[in-house]
Amino acid sequence: MTDTDFTADELVAMASAPEASPAKHVVCSICDIGCQLRATTDGDGKLHKILPHEDPFQAGNICFKGTAAPQIHHHPDRLRTALKRVGARGEDRWEEISHDQAIAEIAERLKAVIAEHGPEAWAVSTSGWNTQTGYGMDRRLMNLVGSPNWISGVSLCAGNTAAVNRLTYGWFPFPDVAATKCIVLFGHNPRKHSWTPVYNGINFAKMCGAKVIVLDPRVSEQAEGADLHLQLRAGTDAAMALGWLKVIFDEELYDEDFVRDWCVGFEELRARVDEYPLERVEAITGVDRELIAEAARMYATAESACIPWTPVTDQQISSTSGIRLHSILRAVTGNLDAPGGDVFNAPNPGWIPEAELQLNDAISPEQRAKQLGYHTHPVYTYRTAEMLGDAMERVWGVRWADQVMGCHMANPSELFRAMDTGDPYPVKAFFSLGNNTLLSYPNQHQILRALQNQDLIVVQDIFMTPTAMLADYVLPGDVFTERNHIADSWGWGNRLNLSQQIVKPGGDIRSTFAFWRDLAHAMGHGEHYPWATVEDLLDHRLSPSGRTFAEFAATSISDSPPPAYRKYEQTGFATPSGKVELYSSILDDLGFYPLPYHREGPAPTADHPYAVFSGVREDPFFQTGQRNIGVLRRRSPVPLIFIHPDDAARDRFDDGQWVRLETEHGHVDAQLAIRDSILPGHLRVPHGWWYPELRGNAELAGAFISSDAVLCGDSDDLLDREQGTPHFKGYPGRLTPIDRPAGIA
Numbered sequence: 001m002t003d004t005d006f007t008a009d010e011l012v013a014m015a016s017a018p019e020a021s022p023a024k025h026v027v028c029s030i031c032d033i034g035c036q037l038r039a040t041t042d043g044d045g046k047l048h049k050i051l052p053h054e055d056p057f058q059a060g061n062i063c064f065k066g067t068a069a070p071q072i073h074h075h076p077d078r079l080r081t082a083l084k085r086v087g088a089r090g091e092d093r094w095e096e097i098s099h100d101q102a103i104a105e106i107a108e109r110l111k112a113v114i115a116e117h118g119p120e121a122w123a124v125s126t127s128g129w130n131t132q133t134g135y136g137m138d139r140r141l142m143n144l145v146g147s148p149n150w151i152s153g154v155s156l157c158a159g160n161t162a163a164v165n166r167l168t169y170g171w172f173p174f175p176d177v178a179a180t181k182c183i184v185l186f187g188h189n190p191r192k193h194s195w196t197p198v199y200n201g202i203n204f205a206k207m208c209g210a211k212v213i214v215l216d217p218r219v220s221e222q223a224e225g226a227d228l229h230l231q232l233r234a235g236t237d238a239a240m241a242l243g244w245l246k247v248i249f250d251e252e253l254y255d256e257d258f259v260r261d262w263c264v265g266f267e268e269l270r271a272r273v274d275e276y277p278l279e280r281v282e283a284i285t286g287v288d289r290e291l292i293a294e295a296a297r298m299y300a301t302a303e304s305a306c307i308p309w310t311p312v313t314d315q316q317i318s319s320t321s322g323i324r325l326h327s328i329l330r331a332v333t334g335n336l337d338a339p340g341g342d343v344f345n346a347p348n349p350g351w352i353p354e355a356e357l358q359l360n361d362a363i364s365p366e367q368r369a370k371q372l373g374y375h376t377h378p379v380y381t382y383r384t385a386e387m388l389g390d391a392m393e394r395v396w397g398v399r400w401a402d403q404v405m406g407c408h409m410a411n412p413s414e415l416f417r418a419m420d421t422g423d424p425y426p427v428k429a430f431f432s433l434g435n436n437t438l439l440s441y442p443n444q445h446q447i448l449r450a451l452q453n454q455d456l457i458v459v460q461d462i463f464m465t466p467t468a469m470l471a472d473y474v475l476p477g478d479v480f481t482e483r484n485h486i487a488d489s490w491g492w493g494n495r496l497n498l499s500q501q502i503v504k505p506g507g508d509i510r511s512t513f514a515f516w517r518d519l520a521h522a523m524g525h526g527e528h529y530p531w532a533t534v535e536d537l538l539d540h541r542l543s544p545s546g547r548t549f550a551e552f553a554a555t556s557i558s559d560s561p562p563p564a565y566r567k568y569e570q571t572g573f574a575t576p577s578g579k580v581e582l583y584s585s586i587l588d589d590l591g592f593y594p595l596p597y598h599r600e601g602p603a604p605t606a607d608h609p610y611a612v613f614s615g616v617r618e619d620p621f622f623q624t625g626q627r628n629i630g631v632l633r634r635r636s637p638v639p640l641i642f643i644h645p646d647d648a649a650r651d652r653f654d655d656g657q658w659v660r661l662e663t664e665h666g667h668v669d670a671q672l673a674i675r676d677s678i679l680p681g682h683l684r685v686p687h688g689w690w691y692p693e694l695r696g697n698a699e700l701a702g703a704f705i706s707s708d709a710v711l712c713g714d715s716d717d718l719l720d721r722e723q724g725t726p727h728f729k730g731y732p733g734r735l736t737p738i739d740r741p742a743g744i745a
Helices: 010-016 069-075 101-116 137-146 159-169 196-207 237-250 256-261 268-274 278-285 287-299 317-332 384-397 412-421 444-451 512-522 533-544 549-555 585-590 647-650
Strands: 024-027 036-041 047-051 082-085 092-098 123-124 151-154 181-188 211-215 228-230 429-433 454-463 473-476 485-487 496-499 611-614 638-643 657-661 667-674 682-686 727-739
Touching: 024 069, 036 485, 036 496, 047 069, 047 585, 082 101, 101 123, 101 429, 101 473, 101 682, 101 727, 123 137, 123 657, 137 151, 159 384, 181 278, 181 287, 211 287, 228 287, 228 657, 237 268, 237 278, 237 287, 237 317, 256 317, 278 287, 317 485, 412 444, 412 533, 496 549, 512 533, 638 647, 647 667, 682 727
Parallel strands: 123 151, 123 429, 181 211, 211 228, 429 454, 454 473, 611 682, 638 667
Antiparallel strands: 024 036, 036 047, 082 092, 082 473, 485 496, 611 727, 638 682, 657 667, 657 727
C-alpha cells in the first residue's frame, strides 16, 4: 500500500507537540456509536489528540478509530474546496469552484430536473453519523419540494430494526446491558475496537454475574467467552427464535400476566410456533435441539434479560420475521421496558426531536405514495408510518417519530432500479452526503448503471470516494472536531451529549447543515430555514428546556431524564390496539403474514458449494471508510475471506493465497485466511473494500475488485418480503485461486 499519511517523524512531532488548549468534549462520528471523548489542540491551533472521557465509567469507550481522528482530519488528501466535474462521469477530472457557485449551479440544475420529471425524480442518500449536523434538514427540503425518495444505510442496519420493532409494540427499545442478568447476541460481536461501549457494558454485566448466549456461525470473540454458543447456520435466525418460543410456551416459561393483560394474538402465535418443533429447528439451524432448549430456558428464566440490536438479523431474507421474533421474545418473557431488559427511552422533554424538524406534513399524501417501496416493501416507508401516526402521537407525542432515521424512508433497491430503468418513473438527480453509496447497498453493478444514468449527482464528503468520482459536484464536508453539536442517539436513546468545536474548518469546508440551508435558500425555501448557524438551530432544539446551546455547553456534559419503566401501564403501547401485537394488525392490513415465519434463502449447489455471509465490519474501519488512513490500514492491509480448515484442505487452498469468490451476481478478489472459528461450509466476507491507492490506476479506485456489494443480488426472490432487505447471510458461492491483483501492496 502507498501510505499517504504522515511520516513517522511527523507523527512523533504531533504526539510531542505542546497542548495549547484544555480538553473539550466531542462526540466521535467515525463510527455509529457516537462515543463522547475529549480533544485538544496543539500550539498551532490544530487538532492534537483524542483522549478518553474523564468519567471512569466512560473512559474505556475509546477505540483506535477514535484516536486516529487527527490523522483523518489532517489527512493531505482531505477535500477542502468545492469541485465541478470537467471530464466524463467517473473520469475523475475536476475544476475548483467556490461553494457559492456550486450551490447556485446545483440549485438551477435540480430545478430543471424537477420541472421536467417531478419532485419525486430527486433522491438523497445519507448517513447521520458521518454528516452529524444534518438535523433533518435534508428531509425538510425534500418534503417542501415534494420528494419522498430519501434513503440511508440504516435500511440495512438499525433503522430498519427500529421500524420493524414498532410493528410489535410501537417503539424501538434500548438494551439495559449493564443491569441485566442475561444477554443474547444474535450474531452481534461487540469488541474492544468495534461497538466499544456495548463491549464494555457486556464485560461489566458479566462481572456482575450476567450470562451470555451467542448465536453465530462463527466462533466470534463474544462466542469464545459466552456461557452458551449456538453455532447456527447463517440466515436461520428466525427459525431459531421460533424454536425458543416453542420451549418457552410448552414449558410455560412466559409471563402469563403480561401476555394476558398486554398482548394480542397469543393463541395465533402459539399455533404458528407449534409448526416449529425442536427437531425441525435443529434440522434448519444445524444446532442440537437440547442446546436450543437449554438456551431458551436460560433466557426465559433469567431475573432479567435483554436482546441487543444486531446488524445480522437486519440483513436476511427473513429479516422482518427475525426482528419481530426478537421483539416478541422480549415481550412474552416480561423483559420489555423493565430494568435489565429492553427499555423504551421516551423522548427527552427538553429537546425537539429531528422528526419534528423534517416537516413530514409538508409533503402531500399523493407524493408520499410515490415513495419507492411504498407499495412493494412498505414496512419502513411512509405507508407504515401513516398507519402508526395516531398511536405514535398518543403515546410519544410525535406523529412522525423517526428513530435511527429509519421509520419513513424509501427502499434502496426500488430506488436504484428506477434510477437505472425509469420504472415506475424516472429518477434523475441524486445527492449522496457522508455516504459512499456505490459500495453501500446490494447489487453494485445496478447502482453504477443508476448513477451513470443521472442528470445531476452531488456528493458531500471528506475524501474523494468512488461515489464522489461519479459526481457532477463534490463539496467538502466538516468533521466532528470542527462543529458544535448535541448528540441524541438519533431518537433511540434520550441522553443529550455535548460535542464542542475544537478547531475551525479550513478552505471552503461547510457543515451538512450549511449545505442544506444554502441550497434551501437557492431553491426558494429560505423562509423555512431561519437559522443562520448550527448554534441557532441547536438553540431552537433546546428551547423546550429554556436553555441555549451556549448555556448547555457551559453547564452540561450530558443530560438525560431519570429512567422510568413500564410506561405502557400509563400510556399503553403505540400500536393500533394499544397492546403488544404478537399478531401484527399492520402487517395484516398491508397484505403480509401477520405472524412471523422462517423463509429459506438460496441453498448452496454443486457449482456454488459454500454458504457466504458478507457484511462483516473489520475493527480498523467503519463501513467503506478509513482505507486511506495508514495507521488503520496497516492493521488490516487487505480484505480476508475466512474459510474452515476442513474446507481448505478438501479444496486444496492455502492460508494467505489470493482467491476469487464468485456468486451468480458478481465476484470479489481477496486473500484467504484459514480459521477454525468458521462453521464448515461457510465463507466470511468483509464489507466495504476499495483501494484509495489505486486512484488513477483502476476503475473508480478499485471499487469493483473486492467490494462485497457486488456479490448479492436484489431481485424480489432474494429480498425480505416486507422490508425489501437483501439476504447477506448465507447465499451460494464458489472459490477459485488467482494471482494477487496488480497494484495492491
